[in-house]
Amino acid sequence: MAHIIVVDDDRTVRCASDVLRTAGHTGEWCVNGDDVFALLRHDRPDLLVLGPDSTGLSASQILRELRGSSSGFDVPVIALTGETASGNDGNPALEVRACVPKPIDPARLLREVERAIRSDADIHSARAVECPAQPSYTAPDLPAFAMRRAV
Numbered sequence: 001m002a003h004i005i006v007v008d009d010d011r012t013v014r015c016a017s018d019v020l021r022t023a024g025h026t027g028e029w030c031v032n033g034d035d036v037f038a039l040l041r042h043d044r045p046d047l048l049v050l051g052p053d054s055t056g057l058s059a060s061q062i063l064r065e066l067r068g069s070s071s072g073f074d075v076p077v078i079a080l081t082g083e084t085a086s087g088n089d090g091n092p093a094l095e096v097r098a099c100v101p102k103p104i105d106p107a108r109l110l111r112e113v114e115r116a117i118r119s120d121a122d123i124h125s126a127r128a129v130e131c132p133a134q135p136s137y138t139a140p141d142l143p144a145f146a147m148r149r150a151v
Contacts (some may be wrong), residue, residue, distance in 0.1 A: 001025045002117050003043065007036050007062065008051025008080055012102065016049055016080070019106040020113065033057030037065070040073050047116050049109075051080035051102070063096070076116045080104065 004020055004027035006013045013029040020027060028039055034056035036048070048066075052059045059079065066073045079096045097119070098112035 002046035002113065003027055004047045004049060004113070005029065005036065005039050005045045006049040006051075007031075007033060007054050007059075008049075009053035012051050012053065012080060012104065015104055016109060019104065019109055020049075023110050023113075025113070031055060033059070033062050036062055037073075040066075040075070041071070044073075045075055047113060048075050048077045049080060049100075049113075050077050050096075067095075076119075078109075078112050078116055 001024040004025050006016045006020070006027065006029040008016070008031070010031050013031060017027070017029050027045060030036060030039065031054055033054040036050075036057075039045075040048075050059050050062060054062075057065070063077065066075070066077070077096045079099045081099050081101050097116040100109050100112055
């Protein structure tokens with residue numbers, strides 16, 4: 001299975017992490033966008049799931065740094081979309097593999113994760129996907145999850 005990093009607000013990362021762990025994936029999560037690069041330097045994941053509600057760096061800032069980095073952060077990205085997000089921010093250079101609206105539909109998240117992982121070998125030729133803004137939501141309280149949290 002895949003090694004996946006999830007970056008977003010606390011409730012969303014726990015929900016996404018639980019869905020991914022249940023499907024057999026491993027990974028890490030963080031709620032602060034500033035922490036994602038430390039995780040990427042430590043171990044290149046197969047996929048980055050990036051939401052609009054992390055603290056620190058915004059999703060579009062993280063994407064810009066990823067795509068503009070000379071460090072080889074060519075990891076595929078799935079964008080979780082919320083009221084404030086639009087995946088590529090109008091810039092095809094910030095390509096994402098898919099957009100998954102919040103609240104997360106587990107079946108859709110897993111479907112998009114599988115597609116992104118299968119097409120990873122062809123990452124640079126993937127077409128950019130525009131992510132439409134989604135209505136705001138309130139995530140339910142969720143139990144703790146087994147994925148490792150970034151320090």
